[in-house]
Amino acid sequence: MPTEILMPALSPTMEEGTLAKWLVKEGDTVSSGDLLAEIETDKATMEFEAVDEGVVGKILIAEGTEGVKVNTPIAVLLEEGESADDIGETGGAKDRDADSHAAPHPEQATAPAKGYGDDGAAAQQGKGDDAAPAAPAARSGDGERVFASPLARRIAADKGLDLSQIKGSGPNGRIVKADVESAKPGQKPAAAETVKAPAAQADKAPVAAPAAPGAQAEQIRKMYADREFEEVKLDGMRRTIAARLTEAKQTIPHFYLRRDIKLDALLKFRSQLNKQLEGRGVKLSVNDFIIKASALALQAVPDANAVWAGDRVLKLKPSDVAVAVAIEGGLFTPVLRDAESRSLSSLSAQMKDLAKRARDKKLAPHEYQGGSFAISNLGMFGIDNFDAVINPPHGAILAVGAGVKKPVVNDAGEIEVATVMSVTLSVDHRVIDGALGAELLKQIADALENPMVMLA
Incomplete structure (x- = not known):
């Protein structure tokens, strides 16, 4: 199933960036670690690497596009045997559910395309004992959803690995190919430190909301309507x-x-x-x-x-x-x-x-x-x-x-x-x-x- 490549968060404070340059084109084959694009953050221009392997099926965001939000789909990666015909109009799989067209949640954006069963693998219906092994559960013991790339799920199924016991190294903790290849059956996930967002301080003094930037700009522009000036766009x-x-x-x-x-x-x-x-x-x-x-x-x-x-x-x-x-x-x-x-x-x-x-x-x-x-x-x-x-x-x-x-x-x-x-x-x-x-x-x-x- 086609996999969306998402705009990465290249720094802890990054919320959006400029897709400065594509280093691949549609039809190129990429492997984990290959350079995909150059991303401009508020501070630097950084290279973005692939975490999965496949073929670049479709580029969704053109190079030079500014203000691309983190976790926005920017391209689609095809697995072996798939073609551009498998990509829907919005960039994902053709048979994905209607609600998947909504803007991706930061966590949901790393999930594989819909069209799979709850365990993330195609349903094995009407098959006998020779059917491929069942894919690992897509939920951990406490009911939390486990996110992994389709390739990682297939390898995990072949190796008989429980994805809930593997710690992902991909975006937002997504499990990728390298994680399952290095995992061993029965492996427990490495302890991870959970950082919780601080609760809002109830006693914090309220701050008056300033005028909207656009309205403020228009007011000031009117003040200088009879003067010659150059408008400089903020990067x-x-x-x-x-x-x-x-x-x-x-x-x-x-x-x-x-x-x-x-x-x-x-x-x-x-x-x-x-x-x-x-x-x-x-x-x-x-x-x-x-x-x-x-x-x-x-x-x-x-x-x-x-x-x-x-x-x-x-x-x-x-x-x-x-x-x-x-x-x-x-x-x-x-x-x-x-x-x-x-x-x-x-x-x-x-x-x-x-x-x-x-x-x-x-x-x-x-x-x-x-x-x-x-x-x-x-x-x-x-x-x-x-x-x-x-x-x-x-x-x-x-x-x-x-x-x-x-x-x-x-x-x-x-x-x-x-x-x-x-x-x-x-x-x-x-x-x-x-x-x-x-x-x-x-x-x-x-x-x-x-x-x-x-x-x-």
């Missing part, structure tokens, strides 16, 4: 940035800590290191030192190495530091994991790699999700100081300005010229209190003003 990334920044400013109680940091010792130390590392092709930036100083500060003040998790705070052990990277039309925050234990040259090399792939939109979700702390550096643009918006669920973000020569009073009470960098720490007051945030910023400043400690 997925811009919409996501707008939503997350609105959420951050409306729901996170920000407070700000500001401090000047003298950079002369760091600039001298950096110059010496870069001369010694020149033969290895390594050139450290001031930003590399800021990343390292922040990572060490999070270890020195472990209570500040935390994130807000709705009804609790999660305290992290490693220092996973995110760094804002400006790209065309948006912003990425790739995360450098375990930064406290990494060398400066290692951090520098990884940061260059992540920044390059961020600009090419080639980062995988795990490379830009997570972390407890972020850095946004606009100093290279000549910005003296600014306030950054916290990227939820992070506990804080450090806004870094330019290093500027200024007159300062030294320890001897004399006026001298020093290179001074202004920084602002934006803090989530639900996670970090004022004194704790001040101690974190002090640790960062001490490390940057005494850079040798970062090598200890």
Whole structure:
């Protein structure tokens, strides 16, 4: 029976995406693991692999289509012996029930096409003892539906396997060919951690509903009806940035800590290191030192190495530091994991790699999700100081300005010229209190003003 290929959720937050490019065409034979298409999420362009084998019978969504919802059928895969004639007008099997034409439920969308019995296999009517073995039950012992591809069901039937005892690795836990091939008779499913959606908080203050975007756009467009303008359509990334920044400013109680940091010792130390590392092709930036100083500060003040998790705070052990990277039309925050234990040259090399792939939109979700702390550096643009918006669920973000020569009073009470960098720490007051945030910023400043400690 024809099997629908569904729009995948390529990240935990993905709700829709753009089907950027098909890598197969109708009539192509594919196997599990073959690349089918390139999908643009709100953050990156990712490759989508097949989980079943068969022939691409029909492509339902043309490449370049935007706003394709997760779990929407995008193509139909045919099994051996099937042809395009077996595909109905809506893309599924011709004999599927009328109610199957409704929009797929996230769980139901991974079920095989209808036309099979309750056990998912064609009914073996009027056949004798030589009939093919009965297909495994499509429901577990507690009555829950078991979802598997038609090919997986056939292999399971041949091997005498109980599908309810097999843990699926396909979309939404669907059992695929590889799962049944590696399973053994009587195998118990691996324990899986069930994550339940948090219940709505009854005491949460109601938020006034804003005007519909279309109506708001029309009102503003009328204001400028007599002026020449260009209308720029929002892509997925811009919409996501707008939503997350609105959420951050409306729901996170920000407070700000500001401090000047003298950079002369760091600039001298950096110059010496870069001369010694020149033969290895390594050139450290001031930003590399800021990343390292922040990572060490999070270890020195472990209570500040935390994130807000709705009804609790999660305290992290490693220092996973995110760094804002400006790209065309948006912003990425790739995360450098375990930064406290990494060398400066290692951090520098990884940061260059992540920044390059961020600009090419080639980062995988795990490379830009997570972390407890972020850095946004606009100093290279000549910005003296600014306030950054916290990227939820992070506990804080450090806004870094330019290093500027200024007159300062030294320890001897004399006026001298020093290179001074202004920084602002934006803090989530639900996670970090004022004194704790001040101690974190002090640790960062001490490390940057005494850079040798970062090598200890």
